[in-house]
Structure formats: structure tokens, C-alpha cells
Amino acid sequence: MTRLIEAKNIGLTLADRTILEGVNLQLHAGKITTLIGPNGAGKTSLVRLLLGLQPASQGELWRKPSLRIGYMPQKLHIDASLPLTVQRFLQLGGAGAAALKNALSLTGIAHLLASPMQRLSGGEVQRVLLTRALAREPQLLVLDEPVQGVDVNGQVALYDLIDRIRAQQGCGVLMVSHDLHLVMAHTDEVICLNQHVCCHGHPESVTSDPAYLALFGAKAAQTLAVYTHHHDHKHNLxxxxxxxxxxxxxxxxxxxxxxxxxxxx
Structure with a gap:
């Protein structure tokens, strides 16, 4: 697999406080990697390091030259008085018309283009943000809590969409999530973070790891079993x-x- 990003022993210290320590990871094209961990584990800080928005205090960070990254933030705050339609918001991302058209076909939100951003539902906002990230034609798609504010059926649809995007576009995907239920069934590798990498690997191996059980408890692993069954149907967006x-x-x-x-x- 094509390596996109590699971190070796990277750490982050801010105001004499250790945020991250000794983190090693690799992100590859065509592979979905999910970063999980409790609140305050350093997930957002690690993403900022990987994106180059924050310099590391130690270690080595390598990115594929000219790597194109599409980033979907966790939240979007738009002033209620700002006259901003979905179409204008997407155009502000600077993507070309062809790339934007292709992204719209993937996410299925062309019917929302004339809608004000402030009137969208939580699920619609997430799909708009995903469209904007895809319009960059990324080699690596970084999704920070991509199903936040979306109901369970919508979450299933979004995760299925992310699977299809990975398959069709061949991009690598890094997801950040605290939702252990559905996300574990839609990932190739899990990295469990709590300032350092506690454990990593295939979801089934991670959920039986003592470090994972210490963080989330045996009940979380039992709940996960409900969600890793074979689906006999699909959900649309x-x-x-x-x-x-x-x-x-x-x-x-x-x-x-x-x-x-x-x-x-």
C-alpha cells in the first residue's frame, strides 16, 4: 500500500504539559484508520500535528510529497445573519467545477445547493462538509467526528458512504471518533490513544486488548458485538x-x- 503519512515517536508539550508522547503511526492509501480515545486523550492535537497545523515537540513526521488532504472539521459555526448558501460555501473552498460536481454526485446533496447553511439539519451540514473535503480530490481524507449531530440511521448511511468513497477514490481515510458502536464496523485499523498509543490493530483484536478494556470497559466490547453483525440491507443518505x-x-x-x-x- 502507498504510504501517505508516517509518524515516528512524535510528541507534543504545551506550557509544560505533555499532550502526546511517543506516538507512532502510518496512514496508507485505500485504508480506513480510526482514532479513538477518551476525552482529553489528545486526538485533536494529533490530527493537528499530522495536518501540519501544529509543530511537534519531538519525533519525526513524514508526509508524501504534494499530499492532497481533504479535511472535515468536527464543528462549523456560521453567524445566523450571514447570507451564505450551500453552493457559495462550497465554492469558497476553491475547488474546480468538475471536482465539485463529482463530490456532489458522491454525497447526493445537489438538491441543497440553494439552501441557506443556517437552515440545514445536522446530517445535512455533515454531508456539506464532507462534500467540501471531497472537492479537493484528496489522497487522504481526514474526518473529525464525521457523524456528530446525526441520528443512528444517518450515521449508518454516512459510514457506508465513507466506505464507498474509499473504494471508488482509492484515498486513505483517517477518522476521529468517540463512538465505539458503529465506527468499529467501518474501519480497517483502530488506534486507541490516551496521550500515547495504548493499542492498535484490527477492530476485533483491539476490543479484546487489556489496554482498550481498561479505558472503555468490558461493557463497551460487549456492546460492539451487536454492531459488527452482517447487515442484510442498506441505508441511503x-x-x-x-x-x-x-x-x-x-x-x-x-x-x-x-x-x-x-x-x-
Whole structure:
């Protein structure tokens, strides 16, 4: 796999306080890596280091030359009096028309272009932010709490979308999340952070690691088991159940043979 970013023994100290210590990680093209950890673990600080927004206090950080990064922030604050439509907000990102059109086709929000940003739902805001990140045609997509403010069905739809984007675009994905339930079923590697890397690896191996259990408890691992089952259906971006064979069709409208397949899955 193509290496995009590698961190070797990086650390961060601010005002004599250790924020991060001895962190090692690699991010690769075509691979979804999820960063988890309790509040105050240093997740946001680590992302800032990887993006080059904050210099490390120690260690080595390597990025692929001319690496294109698409970043989706955790929150967006827009003044209620600012007349800003979705289309204008996306254009402010500086992407070309073709790249923006392709991003809109991936996220399915073209119908929102004339809507004021302030009137969007939480899920719609997240999809707009994802569209703007994708319009940069990134080799690495960095998503900070991508399903914040989205209901459970919408979360499933967004994670499925991220899977498809990774498959279609071949980009690497770094997700930051505190949601252990759904995110673990949509990632290739988990990095458990608490100022340092406590454990890392495939989700199933991480959830049985003593360091993970010490941070989140055995109950979290038991809850995870509920969410790592095989899905017998799909959700669209609006959270509706759709046909596995044609994601544009509601389940009740898919062909009878396909409905039989769905019910027997």
C-alpha cells in the first residue's frame, strides 16, 4: 500500500504539559484508520500535528510529497445573519467545477445547493462538509467526528458512504471518533490513544486488548458485538432502508427475487 503519512515517536508539550508522547503511526492509501480515545486523550492535537497545523515537540513526521488532504472539521459555526448558501460555501473552498460536481454526485446533496447553511439539519451540514473535503480530490481524507449531530440511521448511511468513497477514490481515510458502536464496523485499523498509543490493530483484536478494556470497559466490547453483525440491507443518505442490489430503490420497490434475497440474507 502507498504510504501517505508516517509518524515516528512524535510528541507534543504545551506550557509544560505533555499532550502526546511517543506516538507512532502510518496512514496508507485505500485504508480506513480510526482514532479513538477518551476525552482529553489528545486526538485533536494529533490530527493537528499530522495536518501540519501544529509543530511537534519531538519525533519525526513524514508526509508524501504534494499530499492532497481533504479535511472535515468536527464543528462549523456560521453567524445566523450571514447570507451564505450551500453552493457559495462550497465554492469558497476553491475547488474546480468538475471536482465539485463529482463530490456532489458522491454525497447526493445537489438538491441543497440553494439552501441557506443556517437552515440545514445536522446530517445535512455533515454531508456539506464532507462534500467540501471531497472537492479537493484528496489522497487522504481526514474526518473529525464525521457523524456528530446525526441520528443512528444517518450515521449508518454516512459510514457506508465513507466506505464507498474509499473504494471508488482509492484515498486513505483517517477518522476521529468517540463512538465505539458503529465506527468499529467501518474501519480497517483502530488506534486507541490516551496521550500515547495504548493499542492498535484490527477492530476485533483491539476490543479484546487489556489496554482498550481498561479505558472503555468490558461493557463497551460487549456492546460492539451487536454492531459488527452482517447487515442484510442498506441505508441511503436519508436513513431509509434500500435494496442491496440497487441503492437508489426503496426495499419495497426492488425486484421480487432481490427482495427474497434480502429477507434470506
Amino acid at each position: 436519508h436513513g431509509d432502508v434500500v435494496c442491496n442490489h440497487d441503492h437508489s430503490l426503496p426495499l419495497e420497490d426492488c425486484p421480487p427475487a432481490a427482495q427474497k434475497d434480502e429477507s434470506n440474507a
